[in-house]
Amino acid sequence: MRIINLMLFGLLCGVCIVRVQAAKSPSVIVGARVVLADQTENRVKRSLRVPSNQGGALDTETPRFVTGEKRDIGVTQVVSTVVRSMRAKAKWIILLKHGFGPAKAMRKLKIKSVRDANFNNFARFYARYLQKHPKKAASLPATAEEAATAVKLDQWLVEKVLPPQIRTKLIEFGLKETAKYERQYMSMWGAKQSKLSANAK
Numbered sequence: 519m520r521i522i523n524l525m526l527f528g529l530l531c532g533v534c535i536v537r538v539q540a541a542k543s544p545s546v547i548v549g550a551r552v553v554l555a556d557q558t559e560n561r562v563k564r565s566l567r568v569p570s571n572q573g574g575a576l577d578t579e580t581p582r583f584v585t586g587e588k589r590d591i592g593v594t595q596v597v598s599t600v601v602r603s604m605r606a607k608a609k610w611i612i613l614l615k616h617g618f619g620p621a622k623a624m625r626k627l628k629i630k631s632v633r634d635a636n637f638n639n640f641a642r643f644y645a646r647y648l649q650k651h652p653k654k655a656a657s658l659p660a661t662a663e664e665a666a667t668a669v670k671l672d673q674w675l676v677e678k679v680l681p682p683q684i685r686t687k688l689i690e691f692g693l694k695e696t697a698k699y700e701r702q703y704m705s706m707w708g709a710k711q712s713k714l715s716a717n718a719k
């Protein structure tokens with residue numbers, strides 16, 4: 519939590535500096551005044567050229583310049599995006615620090631598909647996990663996608679998902695190539711059934 523607080527404090531300080539500098543800059547105000555003056559002059563000229571039989575409709579054209587409110591909205595959106603990214607990064611760093619494995623990390627990060635935007639954070643976590651545990655690396659999947667799929671296969675086996683249903687599950691998980699994992703699950707399913715049969719005797 520201390521890491522997150524320090525990162526957020528630094529971000530907020532940067533935003534405050536940017537907004538103070540923007541407020542001190544007269545260029546936006548001067549530009550707005552020039553635009554308004556030009557548009558007012560053009561509106562007067564147009565009204566002199568328009569015949570009186572056109573109904574005397576008023577020109578309600580809105581001045582085109584960036585207001586402080588719109589600028590604030592843009593800054594807020596940028597800050598919100600950066601804060602979310604920093605929180606996600608801090609979260610997987612904390613998971614790694616506390617010794618979480620791939621399965622627990624996926625649950626904490628709420629990974630539902632390899633196409634999720636949050637999956638990038640799991641990929642970063644897994645890369646650091648392999649570096650932190652070099653002795654385990656040889657027996658672990660080489661990529662984050664393979665590791666995440668292995669976790670899901672174990673989960674589906676516990677949930678007793680039948681082999682004919684596994685292809686649909688893999689596609690829903692965001693995988694395009696499913697044949698390898700279908701064979702892997704079939705092997706896992708067969709081993710489990712053999713074990714259950716042996717225990718029943």
